[in-house]
Amino acid sequence: MRKPALAMTAAALAATPLFAACTENASSATGDEKDPRTVTVTSSADACKLSATSAPAGTLTFEVTNTGSEVTEFYLLGADGMTIKAEIENIGPSINRKLTVDAPAGTYVTACKPGMKGDGIRADFTVDESGDGPTVSADEQQQVATAQANYKAYVNDQSDQLVTSTQRFVALYKAGKDDEARALYPQARAHWERIETVAESFGDLDPLTDAREADLEPGQKWTGWHRIEKDLWAPAGYRALTPQQRTAYADDLMKNITTLDGRIAGLDYTVDQIANGSRGLLEEVAGGKVTGEEEAWSHTDLWDFQANVDGARVGWEGVKPIVEAKDPALAKQLDERFGALQKLLDRQRSGNGFAFYDRVSATDKKALSDAVNALSEPLSRLTAAVLS
Numbered sequence: 465m466r467k468p469a470l471a472m473t474a475a476a477l478a479a480t481p482l483f484a485a486c487t488e489n490a491s492s493a494t495g496d497e498k499d500p501r502t503v504t505v506t507s508s509a510d511a512c513k514l515s516a517t518s519a520p521a522g523t524l525t526f527e528v529t530n531t532g533s534e535v536t537e538f539y540l541l542g543a544d545g546m547t548i549k550a551e552i553e554n555i556g557p558s559i560n561r562k563l564t565v566d567a568p569a570g571t572y573v574t575a576c577k578p579g580m581k582g583d584g585i586r587a588d589f590t591v592d593e594s595g596d597g598p599t600v601s602a603d604e605q606q607q608v609a610t611a612q613a614n615y616k617a618y619v620n621d622q623s624d625q626l627v628t629s630t631q632r633f634v635a636l637y638k639a640g641k642d643d644e645a646r647a648l649y650p651q652a653r654a655h656w657e658r659i660e661t662v663a664e665s666f667g668d669l670d671p672l673t674d675a676r677e678a679d680l681e682p683g684q685k686w687t688g689w690h691r692i693e694k695d696l697w698a699p700a701g702y703r704a705l706t707p708q709q710r711t712a713y714a715d716d717l718m719k720n721i722t723t724l725d726g727r728i729a730g731l732d733y734t735v736d737q738i739a740n741g742s743r744g745l746l747e748e749v750a751g752g753k754v755t756g757e758e759e760a761w762s763h764t765d766l767w768d769f770q771a772n773v774d775g776a777r778v779g780w781e782g783v784k785p786i787v788e789a790k791d792p793a794l795a796k797q798l799d800e801r802f803g804a805l806q807k808l809l810d811r812q813r814s815g816n817g818f819a820f821y822d823r824v825s826a827t828d829k830k831a832l833s834d835a836v837n838a839l840s841e842p843l844s845r846l847t848a849a850v851l852s
Contacts, residue, residue, distance in 0.1 A: 502527060505576065507536040507555070512576030512585035519567075520594040523736075523851045526563040526574075530555045534579040540565060541573040545586065546667040550740050553580065554751045564847040566736040569593045581681060604786065608735050611782040615738050616731070618778050619659050623728045626655035630721045634714035637692060640707070646696050650759075650767035650817065653689060657771030658778075661744040662731070663724055673720045676758065687716050690760075697761035735783055739847040742779030745772045746840050754833045756821045766818035769832075770809055776843070777802055783850050791849045794842055801839040808835050 502525045504515040509532040528538045537553040540563070549572065550565040569591050575584035629652035636645040656663055656674070664670045673688040680686055691713055695705045705713065733741075752758040753769040780798055788795045808831055812819045 499525075501525065505529065505538055505574070506531055507538065507576035507578060507585075508532045509534065509578050510585070512538075512574065512587065514574060514587065514589070517588065518590040518592055521567060521569045521591050522594055524565055524567050524591070525848070526552075526565075527560065528552060528555055528563065528576075529560045530557055532578050533557055537577040537580050537584070538563060539573075539575040539577070539584065540567070540589070541575060541586075543571040543573065545573045548665040548667065550737075551744070553744075553747055561844070562848075563740075564736065564851060565740065566734060566851055567591045581679070604789070607785045607789075611735055611738060611786070612733055615733050615779065615782050619662055619728060619731070619733075622655045622659045622775075623725045626652070626659075627721055627725045629655060630718055634718050637696070638707075638711050638714050640710075642696055646762070649689075649693065649696065649762060650764035653764075654767055654771040654774075656689075657748075657768045658775035659728075660748055660772060660775065661741040662728060666724065666727060669720055669724055669727075673717065673724070676752075676760065678757065678760070687713060688720070689717065692717065693759065694761050697763075699761060735786065735850050736847050738779045739783050739850045742776045742783075743840075743843045743846060745776040745779070746836060746843055748772050750833075750836050750840060754829065754836055756829075759821065763820040763822045764818075765821040766809070766812050766824070770818065773802075773805060773809065780843070780846065783846070787846065787849050790852055794845060794849055797842045798839075798846070801835070801842060805832075805835040805839055808832050 500516075501519050501522055503519060505526050505528040506513040507528060507530050526538060526540070528536075530536045534557070536555050537551060538555065539551040540549045541547060542549055549567070550563055552561055552563040555561050572589040572591060573586055574589045575586045577584035629648065633645060633648045633652045636642075636648060660674075664674070671684070671688075674690070675684070675686060675688055676690050677686060677694065692710075694702065695710070695713075698704060749769055749772045753765045753772060756763070756765055758768055759765045780802065784795060784798075787798075808828075809818075812824060812828065
């Protein structure tokens with residue numbers, strides 16, 4: 465689990481032009497002139513300082529520098545302070561990273577989250593109406609429309625499959641058929657992981673559904689996938705849940721997955737959300753799967769790893785025709801590095817699944833980590849290329 469991503473509420477999307485992601489890119493600053501669509505963000509242990517509290521509508525770039533001693537995250541949230549419009553996570557101390565997003569006029573909330581916990585350090589942010597209009601060819605309009613339609617169909621299909629597989633999983637778990645439940649667990653979760661950045665955009669549902677024990681806030685009740693995981697792969701000294709408790713946790717998971725499916729059905733996606741989502745899924749891999757922190761008891765991290773890569777690839781391939789026309793070198797590099805990472809994952813296959821992560825050698829884990837990092841660098845440039 466990690467928090468990000470890019471789905472908008474249906475109401476917000478209704479006000480977003482179909483080709484909003486193609487609004488004119490921020491013009492380059494010349495001399496001492498500052499680009500009004502580039503906002504610098506300094507995140508420290510106790511502050512989140514932005515160089516501006518407003519910007520013109522269009523392609524915005526947030527240049528985030530972490531001056532604190534802990535890993536931080538940066539979010540652009542909707543006016544409700546919950547809906548994640550865009551985010552960038554895993555920003556280490558002294559690291560600078562950029563978040564590019566196409567933002568229509570409206571009110572937003574920014575948040576830095578030092579230590580990656582809590583509500584973060586928040587402030588209001590305004591995107592003003594702009595007279596800059598889009599300059600989009602007919603061919604690019606068609607490419608954008610195709611990318612949006614295909615991605616929506618993919619997310620909706622994965623969400624539907626998530627509901628079906630979760631229903632089967634919780635039925636097995638409640639019936640005490642633990643071996644069958646353990647076998648289905650990583651397969652059911654794969655549908656969540658493929659659309660994780662969309663699922664995590666709902667700030668109320670994500671912690672109820674996918675919180676890891678190590679990430680719990682003080683006083684937070686632990687529910688969801690990983691609560692059940694611990695019960696199925698019980699560590700030494702663990703007190704098993706009663707049948708009544710099993711039913712309660714299983715029903716709660718099913719309720720939240722069903723709610724998620726209903727919300728996803730009403731969403732549309734702009735091309736910057738698709739591109740940022742692809743980048744965000746690789747960050748999920750780097751932040752939890754490749755480290756073995758995601759599935760602490762089942763060690764089914766490689767199933768999650770593959771599913772995140774699947775989702776990232778689908779996002780990339782959806783916008784690939786747009787990038788090929790604008791930056792063919794980047795398109796070629798992304799194809800090559802997706803391919804290299806997939807070859808390493810394929811070496812870990814075992815039967816219908818993968819090796820358990822606690823049995824993967826340190827050498828192989830290092831190779832996977834290096835391949836993720838190699839892919840993350842060009843993927844971080846994807847959104848800017850799409851919006852250029």
